[in-house]
Amino acid sequence: LFDTHKPPEELRKEFLNCMMMTSPGPHAFLLILKMNRITEQEKKTLHYLKEIFGGDQFLSHTIIVITRKEDFEETALKGTEKANEDIHELFQATLETSPDLHHMVMQCKNRCFLLSNRGRVDGTKRTDQANQLLSLILEMTQANENTFYSYQ
Template identity: 25%
Template sequence: MSCITECAPGPHAFLIVLKVDRFTEHEQAVITKILQYFSEDALKYAVVVFTHGEDLTGGKTIQEFVSKNKNLSDLVKKCGGRCHVFDNKHWNKQQNNYRSNQFQVEDLLNTVDKMVMKNNGGYYTNMVLQEVEEEIKKEEEQIKQSSEKMPQEVIRQQAKANDRFLIQMTGFATGALLGAFLGVPAMIRSTYTTMRTSTELIRLLKYIPAVGMTAAAVVGGGEVAIIAAGALAGVAPAARAGGTVGQDAAKAADTAWGAAKMAAKAVINNTRRTT
């Protein structure tokens, strides 16, 4: 939820970072996951960035390297041809600007600026990010009422750092994910019998991308961060409904982890009652 609140209502640019090396099935799997998580629309806001540019021998450019692999070439094309390389050894200005980090950084930033202009200053967004942005603005309004002279930037930071806000948004994100997932009829019956404990919930969430949903469950320190990136257009209404149910259930939670569990239980019970 920290990740989502920091980039709400959406990021202007994605950097897809790869190493100058063989583009194997592993790298292709990473790209496939990105497309599952964000859809190809995200590539309108993406730049492919390669590291270890010093491994390009014989004066080869990154464009020549990319052209040798069809999958890699297709990816760069989907990103509007935006492709850059960084040398890991040549940190000082070189005689050849192409191998200079100073030049490489400036070149990348110029590409990002041009991309933002091409997108008319727009940013990638989705239902979850939009919902979080609306909630942030509500928090901002409450803070303004008691602190009229506080700078807007400080107000926004306080709104995003509010524990109650994070708990509510965790409930919403968990509910949205499960609501969309349970909206896929073929999955409903098997879900009832497998999702009985928190551990099973985490395991299930990890597999949601395989059925077209976007989720990542990161476990650590006794808490779970549910990061929701989007839903297929056909199940977006179910995701929003689940988000509402999850957010309401999370009102009784004291922690984000508790909010996730309460939201999951509420959405599952609600689905049982309506099917």
């Protein structure tokens, strides 16, 4: 969003054109963030998207995907005896110390997916992650009563 030379109004028009191509509307938005780096621009991204797409309706169709899960695992488990502890429990504890990220996840109804970037593209790890993410999208879609996003 912010790595462009286009003015905000032109970006808004492009977003609206994309929405028209997904008619009647998308079932899910994925907001991709890097684990160890939440920049000021990324903090503003969710607010900006809410302005464009309409707040709560947009958020009810959004999942935050956090990349570089492996970096988090190495940092969180380094020098501890937590090797068998669930990574998602460790992530929840980390959210408590990162108010900006915690707020973003809360706005998206705690829908967050940790994605590892390591591994072969054709490996089973990638397939498993894709299936897990698709399951989360399906759960969200069912929670939204199978409705698609619509800016009304």
